[in-house]
Amino acid sequence: DAGVTQSPTHLIKTRGQQVTLRCSPISGHKSVSWYQQVLGQGPQFIFQYYEKEERGRGNFPDRFSARQFPNYSSELNVNALLLGDSALYLCASSFGGNNSPLHFGNGTRLTVT
Amino acid sequence: GEDVEQSLFLSVREGDSSVINCTYTDSSSTYLYWYKQEPGAGLQLLTYIFSNMDMKQDQRLTVLLNKKDKHLSLRIADTQTGDSAIYFCAEKLNAGGTSYGKLTFGQGTILTVHP
Numbered sequence: 001d002a003g004v005t006q007s008p009t010h011l012i013k014t015r016g017q018q019v020t021l022r023c024s025p026i027s028g029h030k031s032v033s034w035y036q037q038v039l040g041q042g043p044q045f046i047f048q049y050y051e052k053e054e055r056g057r058g059n060f061p062d063r064f065s066a067r068q069f070p071n072y073s074s075e076l077n078v079n080a081l082l083l084g085d086s087a088l089y090l091c092a093s094s095f096g097g098n099n100s101p102l103h104f105g106n107g108t109r110l111t112v113t
Numbered sequence: 114g115e116d117v118e119q120s121l122f123l124s125v126r127e128g129d130s131s132v133i134n135c136t137y138t139d140s141s142s143t144y145l146y147w148y149k150q151e152p153g154a155g156l157q158l159l160t161y162i163f164s165n166m167d168m169k170q171d172q173r174l175t176v177l178l179n180k181k182d183k184h185l186s187l188r189i190a191d192t193q194t195g196d197s198a199i200y201f202c203a204e205k206l207n208a209g210g211t212s213y214g215k216l217t218f219g220q221g222t223i224l225t226v227h228p
Contacts, residue, residue: 004155033214042117042201042221043156048214056215090155094214098143098205099163102216104156 002027004093004105012111013081021076021108025093031055032074033102034066035090043090049074050096078110086112117204119219126227131189133222135202138183142204145178146216147187150199159187159200189224197226 005024013019025032031050035043048056049068063079072093078085088109092102116138125131137145142164148156162169162176162185169176175188185202203216 006155031214040220042203042218043216045215045217050214058215092156092214101144101146101158101161102214103158104148106155 004091004103006089006091006105006108008108009106010109010111012113014113015081015083017081017112018077018079019081019110021078021089021091021110023074023076023091023093023105025072025074025091026103029093029095029103030072031094031096031100032068032072033092033094034074034076035092035104036060037088037090037107039087046076081112083112086110117202117217117219119200119202119222121220122223122225124225124227125192127192127194129192131192131196131224131226133187133189133200133202133224135185135187135219136183137185137202137204137217139204139206139217140180140183141206144205145176145185146203146205147174147176148201148203148218150201150221152198156201192224192226194226194228197224199223 007022033048034046037043045058047066052068066076068074088107090107092104094100146161147159173190177186199221201221203218
């Protein structure tokens, strides 16, 4: 069975540009969460979506937005990119519910120059 | 508030046991997780434990939870060179029926296994 898939795997953008990252959850999973992992640190929670509704938001500026589609895939958008947005962006999926563990994809490595 | 702390480095010899420690601050944690991250890869779920359990064993992995001291540990028996990676512990809080996807991670422990 396919795991969580993310695209693209790597991306280079310039300051001020906009970027869209994509995630397909494991089949049957209805919840998708996004995390940012800066080099040398643990992942930081950005968003969670369940059944196409936002269910949680981390401490990130409004430049970050996301959505979930009817097929449960998700997109993360970041506007007006800053150098500090350079990171590994991880998507995780789960069935939803408190006892459902999160399964992560391999991430998208974003470099902002 | 939410805070998860881990020691940064651990070095062991192949065949020995590894013990990775983690402390957390929020007593409303419901589940605690261990993830493994290899270079250039995402996070691999290793195991997890519900907060009302003391211990969970899964093949070479043993998780111990001391809820009173808010201390979590992961023991890897017969450590192999392929176990070299970064190990993250993470807690999921009881968010009252919302935000099931939010985990708070520690900064990770770099495990190095020497032949």
